[in-house]
Amino acid sequence: MAAFQLTAMPLPPLLVLLLPVELDATRLATGWAIFQGLLIEALPFLLLGVLIAAAARWLAPDGRWLRRLPSGPLLGPLSGAALGFALPACECGNVPVARRLLAGGAPLGTALGFLFAAPVLNPIVLASTAAAFPDKPWLLLCRPLGAVVVAVGLALLLKLLPEQELLQPDLLEERRLRQPLSEVSLLERRSGQVGALPEPALPEPALPPATLERPSLEEVLRHTSREFLSLALMLVLGCLVATLVQLWVPRSWLLAVGGAPTLSILALMLLALVVSVCSSVDAFLALSFAAQVTPGALLAFLLLGPVIDLKLLGLLSLLFRPRGLLLTTGGTALLVLLIGQWINLWQL
């Protein structure tokens, strides 16, 4: 069957209604290709993350080891960040794993530390940064350090919110089941002897999570399929937004203020948000404009993108409620701006 060519066909009526009139068929065809590029590049990493989460669910169904991870305000995020070395994937792959950590009852700070720092603190990203900037040793040091600072800062910030205001209800419910009764009441857990029992006819004592049985492979893969599809849907939405913004905002606008210390940081933060490129290759992209921007702006680009971008927003919305998402975005922006300013003061 001969496939349609987007440039050679009239726009579907729905797209015409949704898109601004300035987008002609050529621009739309280009946007469609950008969208496909973003999506197809991210899907393997998403699948990798979902499969790692499934393996963790199957190999350690009780999640006992997760609850033994350090939970201190500083040690928790730091240990979570260190877990990044075990998962050489970009931020799309980290979201399902972080979701598993949270659902498995891992300390909040640890899971958040992993979510925010692991996209930078993994061997592939560090190696690609070193390959792209062999002549900038300060960057090789400041990128991982900055990622840890951002992760710890965000973990401390988000811990200010009660979990029920931070996490999505279904994730919270699954998490409650794994948390010990010393931390969560039966009412909060919504199972056991008080709350919504799945089948009251059968005894379902409030067993400690450690006694949970290993689910069958079928059940794990069914859950994995559901998780992949729901995350893929969010990824599609994120890629769509990132593409539309790329079509509307010429990148040269963002790089036009490259020489101004603060403005350049803000512009490169916006660029990272819009481009939504994966953390394993963002250093090579940064290489193409490194000479045009301040050092602080360069580092800001490399720090912000792995934590938050338009493509990631959809995925993160499966973890966090809107308030948590807003706090994450604002907190990251503030921390990265401060780090960028400090670097500019030091390097300029």
Add this chain to the structure above:
Amino acid sequence: MVRNPAHDARNGAILRALALGLWALVLLRSCVDGRLDLLLRRSFHPLVALSGVVLLLLALLQARWAFDSVAAAPSGRPPQTRPPGNAPLPAESRATASREGGPARSRRRNPGERLDGLTALATAFLAALLLALPPNPSFADLAAQRPRDEGSAGELSFVLPPAQRSLTDWVRLLRSQPDPALFDGDLVRISGFVLPMPDQPPQLARLLVRCCLADATPVGLPVRWPSGSPPPEADQWVAIEGRMVMEARPPGATLVVVPSRIRPIARPRYPLEP
């Protein structure tokens, strides 16, 4: 309305199998129909193919279990509602069951199941859309939106004889050796797409990609197009044979490609350069 939970579960599994199968098809077909060459850097291609195979396996397993479950529970009893004996449910099942609202609602289709079905349906539709509409970007349009690549000259690993240098090799070489006199008169045999320039004649350009088309940045060389005939249209791919010639352009002398032969060509199989 009383529903058959076994059929609901089977329908959900079939929808998931369909969606996963279509996504697998998107990834696998992209690997063979040249779509990936247009979208991604080549180092990512094996990863995409492997993901397609994994998704296909997942889809086949889902489909098999869907039909097995109905065969095993013909009376309509959903399979694996409870583990045998008094063993506790796995946490996911307990969470799902409590979301479903317990036994009072077990004969109706629960919201979680409906949401799963809608998600599978939506993703299946999107995958079908990707299959039906392959990408066909305008490189000139994309390049016009992007600043020039200013990557370091260190990316040039070795220097080829002039006639074997690609357009990207030339750009990197000129960046590393900015003195135009060094290359004046050199033979040029390059290909690229025509990129219109504001207030200047069009250049011959290529897109450099680190990851995917979203991060593409253009590099280009100025060309002295033959007078008397209009330059090729934007986005047209051409192969040029000619020489490098020094030309005085503000702020100083620069090298321009002076073609002796211009040949329109089809877009090459690997249009993106690393």
